[in-house]
Amino acid sequence: MKNCDLCDIMNNIHTTLHGMYLEEKDPFIIVDCNTCYVPMVVFVNHNEPSAQGLQKAIEVAEENFPDKRVDLKRRKIPNHPHFHLR
Numbered sequence: 001m002k003n004c005d006l007c008d009i010m011n012n013i014h015t016t017l018h019g020m021y022l023e024e025k026d027p028f029i030i031v032d033c034n035t036c037y038v039p040m041v042v043f044v045n046h047n048e049p050s051a052q053g054l055q056k057a058i059e060v061a062e063e064n065f066p067d068k069r070v071d072l073k074r075r076k077i078p079n080h081p082h083f084h085l086r
């Protein structure tokens with residue numbers, strides 16, 4: 001199986017971790033994206049998050065970064081659910 005850049009980020013202790021949110025079904029973390037230098041929400045699993053999971057992640061992200069907005073487009077890594085805050 002090919003390495004996944006986002007899984008690497010989650011395993012990289014040098015990545016700035018803003019918070020880890022262990023929701024029952026859709027755990028996610030907020031880290032700094034090391035290519036865009038903006039905060040990024042990354043779901044811990046490759047499964048698509050539930051609608052509630054996604055909603056919760058957006059809520060938490062906007063609470064943490066009220067001056068940014070959620071960018072739901074996935075450009076480089078479409079198969080690992082995540083979104084940037086720009």
Ligand SMILES: [Zn+2]
Pocket residue numbers: 004005006007008046080
């Ligand atoms: Zn991954």
Ligand SMILES: [Zn+2]
Pocket residue numbers: 033034035036037040084
């Ligand atoms: Zn990025």
